[in-house]
Amino acid sequence: xxxxxxxxxxxxxxxxxxxxxxxxxxxxxxxxxxxxxxxxxxxxxxxxxxxxxxxxxxxxxxxxxxxxxxxxxxxxxxxxxxxxxxxxxxxxxxxxxxxxxxxxxxxxxxxxxxxxxxxxxxxxxxxxxxxxxxxxxxxxxxxxxxxxxxxxxxxxxxxxxxxxxxxxxxxxxxxxxxxxxxxxxxxxxxxxxxxxxxxxxxxxxxxxxxxxxxxxxxxxxxxxxxxxxxxxxxxxxxxxxxxxxxxxxxxxxxxxxxxxxxxxxxxxxxxxxxxxxxxxxxxxxxxxxxxxxxxxxxxxxxxxxxxxxxxxxxxxxxxxxxxxxxxxxxxxxxxxxxxxxxxxxxxxxxxxxxxxxxxxxxxxxxxxxxxxxxxxxxxxxxxxxxxxxxxxxxxxxxxxxxxxxxxxxxxxx
Amino acid sequence: xxxxxxxxxxxxxxxxxxxxxxxxxxxxxxxxxxxxxxxxxxxxxxxxxxxxxxxxxxxxxxxxxxxxxxx
Numbered sequence: 235x236x237x238x239x240x241x242x243x244x245x246x247x248x249x250x251x252x253x254x255x256x257x258x259x260x261x262x263x264x265x266x267x268x269x270x271x272x273x274x275x276x277x278x279x280x281x282x283x284x285x286x287x288x289x290x291x292x293x294x295x296x297x298x299x300x301x302x303x304x305x306x307x308x309x310x311x312x313x314x315x316x317x318x319x320x321x322x323x324x325x326x327x328x329x330x331x332x333x334x335x336x337x338x339x340x341x342x343x344x345x346x347x348x349x350x351x352x353x354x355x356x357x358x359x360x361x362x363x364x365x366x367x368x369x370x371x372x373x374x375x376x377x378x379x380x381x382x383x384x385x386x387x388x389x390x391x392x393x394x395x396x397x398x399x400x401x402x403x404x405x406x407x408x409x410x411x412x413x414x415x416x417x418x419x420x421x422x423x424x425x426x427x428x429x430x431x432x433x434x435x436x437x438x439x440x441x442x443x444x445x446x447x448x449x450x451x452x453x454x455x456x457x458x459x460x461x462x463x464x465x466x467x468x469x470x471x472x473x474x475x476x477x478x479x480x481x482x483x484x485x486x487x488x489x490x491x492x493x494x495x496x497x498x499x500x501x502x503x504x505x506x507x508x509x510x511x512x513x514x515x516x517x518x519x520x521x522x523x524x525x526x527x528x529x530x531x532x533x534x535x536x537x538x539x540x541x542x543x544x545x546x547x548x549x550x551x552x553x554x555x556x557x558x559x560x561x562x563x564x565x566x567x568x569x570x571x572x573x574x575x576x577x578x579x580x581x582x583x584x585x586x587x588x589x590x591x592x593x594x595x596x597x598x599x600x601x602x603x604x605x606x607x608x609x610x611x612x613x614x615x616x617x618x619x620x621x622x623x624x625x626x627x628x629x630x631x632x633x634x635x636x637x638x639x640x641x642x643x644x645x646x647x
Numbered sequence: 648x649x650x651x652x653x654x655x656x657x658x659x660x661x662x663x664x665x666x667x668x669x670x671x672x673x674x675x676x677x678x679x680x681x682x683x684x685x686x687x688x689x690x691x692x693x694x695x696x697x698x699x700x701x702x703x704x705x706x707x708x709x710x711x712x713x714x715x716x717x718x
């Protein structure tokens with residue numbers, strides 16, 4: 235689009251200023267360049283970002299936008315080190331393979347994650363949230379990210395997968411290194427994926443010896459009607475995918491949700507007085523400011539025309555999930571937080587084949603943790619000036635670095 | 648063999664996996680919720696049945712059930 239060449243978005247895509255507030259840029263793109271070509275900061279690779287709801291859904295529902303960058307990406311993309319987890323078993327992990335391989339992996343692993351099965355973990359999550367809240371109450375001043383959301387996400391994942399909590403921090407660190415936004419740090423991505431796989435392999439080995447009630451043990455046992463099972467690499471890859479998908483994302487989401495409620499005290503009051511709205515509130519909070527900024531890279535398998543823009547074969551395409559969820563073409567008054575909002579489906583968990591497998595668990599954690607916090611601390615308030623809050627430098631994950639609060643509302647801010 | 652695919656509209660959250668896997672068998676309606684098409688039920692060969700079961704097993708909400716009758 236010529237208008238994009240003349241003036242640009244308010245902040246450059248995937249720049250430090252963009253991470254602090256991506257919405258003005260995303261809105262500008264929706265209006266002026268809905269299928270927008272830019273240079274990805276790592277490797278300076280030509281990349282397209284899609285920001286309108288309909289286009290995001292269309293990309294994620296079309297098999298010609300492959301998740302297999304290792305197969306379809308250009309040599310330039312590969313040379314930049316952008317094929318996620320290249321050289322590790324995660325290179326063939328569930329998030330980055332197409333059918334039929336994807337179908338087989340998902341079939342074997344999906345069962346424990348369905349809405350109904352996840353309800354079995356409700357009491358576990360409730361107990362973890364209850365204990366964590368008491369710790370926060372004793373502190374009076376605490377950081378929602380580290381002391382609450384991070385604890386709830388890590389303990390839940392640890393309990394469900396059956397691993398020891400001490401390992402969690404190093405795993406989160408590895409995770410942040412696996413998806414660097416700073417081009418200078420791309421060389422750390424491979425070893426970081428390696429460390430996650432290594433830990434996952436240890437966990438699988440331990441659970442083979444000492445099976446428990448956890449999901450890792452269940453995945454080792456799982457087989458379909460024909461006796462098909464996950465092999466060792468697939469098992470390790472699946473557990474690693476769960477570690478990567480289920481920790482920092484949940485933490486990020488709870489943090490974004492709590493901040494949204496602090497920014498909208500009327501909505502926090504409504505949630506407190508109407509616990510029946512907890513489930514609906516989670517959907518609206520996921521729409522309003524979810525933890526996934528974008529889906530993982532898709533790569534075109536052939537030349538495709540999308541909303542009037544021609545994409546060459548091998549084009550890296552980024553589906554903007556935050557943008558789609560604020561598209562006024564789809565959501566009336568998208569900037570308004572309304573926990574009673576109904577009807578339109580958000581794409582906070584992605585869409586299509588690779589929609590989040592852990593969505594039901596994330597919803598359960600969010601529903602319990604967010605409601606419990608506002609109920610336990612009706613006077614909860616920010617403990618720093620609002621403008622001091624910062625987001626991590628990540629193009630894929632939207633997460634606050636810290637969210638200091640005071641339970642009694644007696645703020646130093 | 649006859650197969651019948653059914654989507655529980657109370658469970659479905661419109662993730663769209665079924666429509667991507669087989670748009671002739673499942674569609675998202677105007678509300679974004681999945682419905683099984685007329686083709687998803689009726690006389691079924693082994694390949695079609697396997698596909699229906701694949702889709703039901705991959706659904707993130709467990710909203711799809713496939714039942715079969717011999718005749």
